[in-house]
Amino acid sequence: MTYEIGKLNHETLIGPVVAAEDALARLDERVTRSEVGEGFAERADFFDSISSMWVAGELVHIEDLVLHDAQMDIRAPSHELVIAHRIVRARRRVSRNDPGWAVSRSGIMALAGVTEEPSIEAEPADIGGEGVELDLVDHDALSPELTEIDEVLARTKWLVDGNEPAEPRKQEPELSVGELLIRDPDWDEGERIGEWLELAKKVDGFPATLAAAVLWDAWEYLEPLQRHHWLGQALVSDFLRSRGKVRSHLLAYAVGLREVPRERRRARDRVSRLVAYLDAMSAAAGIGMKDIDRLTLAKRQLERKTLDKRSTSSLPVAIELLLSRPIVSAHMIARAAKITSRGALNLISELGVREITGRGRYRAWGIL
Structure with a gap:
């Protein structure tokens, strides 16, 4: 599976490209100079995840x-909720690192939680004229013991199933039926990630x-990671940050998408899809500008409540939390x-924040 850029219709793309470039530049400048920029960036992680x-x-x-995220669940978290929280944590990790860190093989593997085996074999090193061999492979002293335990468990399973014990094989472990339902054994993630990174160059x-739109279209086409497809949006946002288009924060690209x-995002024509992705960037920037205005106005109104208050008042802490979270609870x-x-x-009650849930229990408030 190979993604070819081919010839692009520049006459069709030039308008959306200019609009997206201008919108993102305005948003970046606004967030950089805004007094609520930090809170806006933290709220964007939640909105982008949803x-x-x-x-x-x-x-x-x-x-x-x-x-x-605050470890105050009111019910058992669902599978979808756990994935959504992984997106939030991944965006925070990308924001903490240097621009462009995520758009690398090590960054993608770290965000996906995949550990690659070292391809370089251990070689003896000579230090100070004396031959000292560095063992880079056998770094875990418990590996042989754990292997023996796995062999015993495998034989026990054979006996329980009514079969004769078989000699352990030194081949790679086969995928179980449950894993085959969610993972394709022929899916070469390393090769697909390498192809996507070559396209980034x-x-x-x-x-x-335009480059970010092409990368997102290629991510949709190649699907490098079977179980972490959502990671592509964070990578595209970090790519825009590495190119200096959005330096102040990590763009909430999914909000624009x-x-x-869906008909435009899944169009058969590639140019139509690229135009849709560029429009999504413009839409994300427009929504971000409105959110900045709303938060700025809310902060000024809430700060009026702190006038003539003691220096030890907890109102500033509550205001800061309200500006950095979509909703807050009393706890x-x-x-x-x-x-x-x-x-x-x-x-x-003193701040007069609007209640969102409207329930007697597990009440929550926020800035709409």
Whole structure:
């Protein structure tokens, strides 16, 4: 499976490329100079995670994700919720590293939680004229014991099933039936990731937004990782950051993809798909600009409540938490401000924040 760039219709792409470049540049400048830029970036992680799951056909509630991130679940987390939280943690990890770290083989493998076996064999090293061999392979002293335990367990399973014990084979372990349902043994993830990384080098001369759109289209086509397809959106956002288009934060690209109809995102014509992806970048920038305006206005209104208050007041802590999370609960404010739940409710009533859930229990508030 090979992804070919081919010839692109520049007359059709030039308009969306210019619009996306301008929108992202304006958003980046606005976030850099905004007083709520840090809170906006933290909120974007949650919104991008929810939108990414929505684009993939899964529904996760924002309040469940925020409470799960704060380790205050009100119910047992579902499989979709766990994946959504992995997206949040992956975006935070990408943001902590240097721009372009995720768009590398080591970065992709680290984010996917896959460990590659070293391809370089251990060679003897001579230090100070004395022959000292460095063993780079046998670094775990318990490996032989663990292998013997696995062999005993394999023989025991054969006896339980009513078969004769067989000699252990030194071949690679076969995939079980359950793994075959979710993993293709012929799916060469390393080769596909290498092909995608080579494509990232080829589009280096393209405009940043057009290159990001091509990379996302290639990620959709190649599907390098079988169980981490959602990782591609974070990689595209980090690619834009490495190209200097969005330096202030990690773009919530999935938020823009959610605004584009599925028929356009899944069009048969590649140029139509690229135009849809460019429009998604413009849409994500537009939504981000509106969110910045909303947060800036909310912060100024909330800061008026802190006038003539004591320097030890917990209102600033509550305001900072409200600006960095889509929703907050009384327990989250109590833990952040190190006060009681009753004190947190008093802070919320004093700030006059709108309640979102409208329930008697597990109440939550936020800035809409």
